Amino acid sequence: FLARLKRESGLPIPTFGHLADGNLHVNIMYHRAVSAECRAAEKAVRRLMETVVALGGAISGEHGIGLAKTPFLRMQHSPAQVRAMQAVKDALDPRGVLNPGKMFEVFEVWKHPRLEVHLPWDHK
Numbered sequence: 001f002l003a004r005l006k007r008e009s010g011l012p013i014p015t016f017g018h019l020a021d022g023n024l025h026v027n028i029m030y031h032r033a034v035s036a037e038c039r040a041a042e043k044a045v046r047r048l049m050e051t052v053v054a055l056g057g058a059i060s061g062e063h064g065i066g067l068a069k070t071p072f073l074r075m076q077h078s079p080a081q082v083r084a085m086q087a088v089k090d091a092l093d094p095r096g097v098l099n100p101g102k103m104f105e106v107f108e109v110w111k112h113p114r115l116e117v118h119l120p121w122d123h124k
Contacts, residue, residue: 001051002026009044011037023061042110049075067107 006013009028017024028044030037049059049072059065059072074082086104090096 005044009040011040065103068109070107
């Protein structure tokens with residue numbers, strides 16, 4: 001599947017992970033400044049997530065879903081499951097101060113500009 005996705009998208013898709021526990025990290029590489037690559041990456045990510053869920057896999061492993069995978073949480077989990085997760089979060093964090101706005105709110109990574117971080121040791 002990944003070889004075909006790489007061919008069809010025209011993008012590099014390196015894959016690595018923890019094979020002993022069946023945990024793969026698929027990285028779809030693209031240049032944000034190239035519109036065609038952004039569209040191809042967005043399509044490839046959606047197709048990857050749909051396939052993973054259809055095969056009974058998880059959209060994310062030990063690192064959590066982060067922001068980029070929030071659009072796919074409801075693809076994998078039913079409304080009842082998401083409500084249960086939200087109830088646990090609310091019980092443990094009634095004031096909503098722990099990692100606010102993460103996981104349950106959809107973040108459309110493709111619609112946000114890239115955050116540029118420059119560290120003191122970066123070359124200028």
